[in-house]
Amino acid sequence: MLLCIDCGNTNTVFSIWDGEDFISTWRMETNHKRTADEYYVWLSGLMRLQGIEDGINSVIVSSTVPRVVFNLRVLANRYFNCRPLVVGKPECRLPVDPRVDPGTGVGPDRLVNTVAGFDRHGGDIIVVDFGTATTFDVVARDGAYIGGVIAPGVNLSLEALHASAAALPHVDVTMPEKSIGTNTVACIQSGVFWGYIGLVEGVVRQIRLERDRPMKVIATGGLAELFSQGFDLFDSIEYDLTMHGLRLLHDFNKDFPA
Ligand SMILES: Nc1ncnc2c1ncn2[C@@H]1O[C@H](COP(=O)(O)OP(=O)(O)O)[C@@H](O)[C@H]1O
Ligand SMILES: CC(C)(COP(=O)(O)O)[C@@H](O)C(=O)NCCC(=O)O
Numbered sequence: 060m061l062l063c064i065d066c067g068n069t070n071t072v073f074s075i076w077d078g079e080d081f082i083s084t085w086r087m088e089t090n091h092k093r094t095a096d097e098y099y100v101w102l103s104g105l106m107r108l109q110g111i112e113d114g115i116n117s118v119i120v121s122s123t124v125p126r127v128v129f130n131l132r133v134l135a136n137r138y139f140n141c142r143p144l145v146v147g148k149p150e151c152r153l154p155v156d157p158r159v160d161p162g163t164g165v166g167p168d169r170l171v172n173t174v175a176g177f178d179r180h181g182g183d184i185i186v187v188d189f190g191t192a193t194t195f196d197v198v199a200r201d202g203a204y205i206g207g208v209i210a211p212g213v214n215l216s217l218e219a220l221h222a223s224a225a226a227l228p229h230v231d232v233t234m235p236e237k238s239i240g241t242n243t244v245a246c247i248q249s250g251v252f253w254g255y256i257g258l259v260e261g262v263v264r265q266i267r268l269e270r271d272r273p274m275k276v277i278a279t280g281g282l283a284e285l286f287s288q289g290f291d292l293f294d295s296i297e298y299d300l301t302m303h304g305l306r307l308l309h310d311f312n313k314d315f316p317a
């Protein structure tokens with residue numbers, strides 16, 4: 060069985076696959092100080108609950124936080140007796156090389172989203188991932204990642220307002236009833252919600268103009284749902300996109316010698 064690990068700046072998601080069959084997924088807060096032993100205590104308890112005692116013999120990792128990779132490597136070596144495949148490292152091949160400026164270190168999560176989006180929808184798509192940052196990944200007709208957009212994430216924007224403006228409280232993101240807020244909380248919610256709707260619409264419009272062709276928009280990340288209610292922003296929402304991409308990349312790399 061395969062263990063896929065997607066480490067974002069906020070959360071780390073684990074999922075287990077038996078061939079092409081999805082078995083289970085679990086999520087923990089990202090913390091670069093967590094040791095391999097701590098990961099395993101947590102993971103083995105959840106695996107046991109799921110009736111998985113052993114059988115993991117491959118691990119693939121995508122991490123936007125470089126510092127956690129060391130302990131995830133130790134986890135794979137010590138407890139699953141394998142060398143993990145790490146997205147973004149030379150030993151992890153991609154079906155098509157990214158076409159970006161030389162020396163650019165593309166976020167591995169974005170490369171994985173690109174692979175998954177291309178597998179499900181073909182090329183000429185934009186993948187929007189609502190994570191710590193909101194990323195737009197543009198996929199060319201041949202499946203290559205050709206660049207995109209990085210914007211501050213929704214919760215990050217809310218936290219920044221609270222952190223930098225003495226009189227602004229912490230507010231949770233939600234769709235406000237009206238655009239004109241009549242109290243501070245409603246004003247902040249409106250700014251972030253409608254601001255984000257405008258951001259997504261504007262960025263997608265601009266990318267389509269630049270590419271001069273129709274492009275489907277695929278959304279992923281926990282907050283995708285919030286921005287889809289009643290709006291025509293996305294052609295599809297796929298919460299499992301990154302995990303699907305990790306499994307595909309693992310299978311793709313099986314065909315190459317280590
Ligand atoms: N369903 C949801 N509702 C509200 N907030 C969410 C939901 N899912 C994720 N979040 C929040 O969105 C932000 C990004 O989460 P996540 O997608 O896990 O980011 P990353 O991949 O960067 O670690 C976090 O602040 C998280 O708490
Ligand atoms: C843009 C990101 C911070 C998004 O990370 P996330 O929100 O998933 O934690 C990450 O993909 C990253 O660090 N990228 C490196 C620069 C780039 O992709 O061009």
Ligand SMILES: [K+]
Pocket residue numbers: 067168188190191
């Ligand atoms: K992510």
